[in-house]
Amino acid sequence: MNSFDPREGYDENGRMAPKDYDAIVLASFGGPEGQEDVIPFLRNVTRGRGIPDERLEEVSQHYRANGGISPINAQNRALKAAMETELGNRGIDLPVFWGNRNWAPFIGETLQEAYDAGHRRVLTVTTSAYSCYSSCRQYREDLGVALVETGLEGKLEVDKVRQYFNHPGFVEPFIEGTAEGLADVRRQLAEKSEEGAAGIHIMFATHSIPTSDAEAAGPRQEDGSSSFEGDAYSAQHLAAAQTIMDSIPEAAGLNWSLVYQSRSGAPQVPWLEPDINEALEHLAAEGKTSGVVIVPLGFVSDHMEVLWDLDTEAMETCQKLGLAxxxxxxxxxxxxFVAGLVDMICERTVDHHIEGRAATTGIPPWFDVCRPECCVKIMRDGTRKPTVAGADSTVGVPQ
Structure with missing residues (x-):
């Protein structure tokens, strides 16, 4: 058995003791729901960076082209409903609230709603599977700040489930989708009487982040170095991708790679590479690839960066290059996926408790409580962003 230290609230593996949670909060990024929302939304996303509205208008065109509406909010409503159904089917009486980082409903409003409804101990599920500042630590900061700003600090207890990049509920849908894609590309090539399996490349795409954020991702060893070979963010994606490839017999012998998309920010700041479009150009130039399966491994749902960066830009690049x-x-x-999220909720609850932690890659199940130096934000001048309320706390405040 793991030994829990009541002073810290978690064991040597970063696992918290089961609790009697009385509500669930689904936390996400948020997005505009009309043309008039686009610039205010982008101001929220870029708050503190001093980016003028003229520049924001330039980057707003992805949303403008879709009526000013990001699909992410509708997708979160659907996910919330699916989680409620799965919880109900298991006889688990936990209401699900939903809050966003950058657009209504905001996380602070959601925590206040949960508190006003009589809830005092909530467990948060986020729509980000991997470890880095923006996909894990920043959510913990959001929750901590929201507790302070709403005056709920010390009144409402908020914890967060582990990062789930290697949970079978997250990985197995990608296995199915990659196999489907491989069959479809082979069909396209057969119709064109072109080379089949030997000329197919699997591209696993994720959101690029600054290399400084990648290097700071994950827990630190005693000397301050990463616990992974390379950075945790990339290592987690590579492990998931390898599991997917190993799980598809028809993919045996095919080449695959991890590529990045959706880069933003100052051009002089290094971000993870290669960009997916540059990688596609490189494959075409080599002349050994006739088709690609693009797997959006870094994303939970088909939000704007999937619909634009992959379905629009990357697909246009493929068409230009003549790639199926x-x-x-x-x-x-x-x-x-929905069942997996509920399984992770049950890992943390007293009732309906699941003792074992499922993981499909060589990386063990992630921590419930991240280490204090995990996924810090490195500022442009090389300094660390100061700790925000709740980011490094354990029991009684955001995890």
Whole structure:
């Protein structure tokens, strides 16, 4: 058995003792729901960076082209409903609230709503699977700040489930989608009487982040270095991708790679590479690839960066290069994904408790409580962003 230290609230593996939670909060990024929302939304996303509205208007065109509406809010409503159904089917009486980082409903409003409804101990599930500042630590900061700003600090207890990049509920939908994509690309090539399996490349795509953020991702060893070979963010994606490739017999012998997308920010700041479009150009120039399966491995749902960066830009690049292409689906509301989220909720609850922690890669199940130096934000001048309320706390405040 793991030994829990009551002073810290978690064991040597970073696992918290089960608790009697009385509500669930689904936390996400948020997005505009009309043309008039686009610039205010982008101001929220870029708050503190001093970016003028003229520049924001330039980057707003992805949303403008879709009526000013990001699909992410509708997808979160669907995910919330699917989680409620799965919880109900298991006889688990936990209401699900939903809050966003950058657009209504905001996380602070959601925590206040949960408190006003009589809830005092909530467990948060986020729509980010991997470890880095923006996909894990920043959510913990958001929750901590929201507790302070609403005056709920010390009144409402908020914890967060582990990062789930290697949970089978997240990985298995990608296995299905990649296999589907491989069959589809082979069909396209057969119709064109072109080379089949030997000329197909699997591209696993994720959001690029500054290399400084990648290097700071994950827990630190005693000397301050990463606990992974390379950075944790990339290592987690590579491990998930390898598991997917190993799980598809028809993919045996095919080449695959991890590529990045959706880069933003100052051009002089290094971000993770290669960009997916540059990688596609390189494959075409080599002349050994006739088709690609693009797997949006870094994303939970088909939000704007999937619809624009992959379905629009990357697919246009494939068409220009004469490459047969298929974009695999994201987990979305896949039954295995929804069941996996509820399984992770049950890992943390007293009632309906699941003792074992499922993981499909060589990386063990992630921590419930991240280490104090995990996924810090490195500022442009090389300094660390100061700790925000709740980011490094354990029991009684955000995890």
């Amino acid at each position: 292409a298929f974009r695999a689906p994201t987990p979305g509301t896949h039954t295995k």
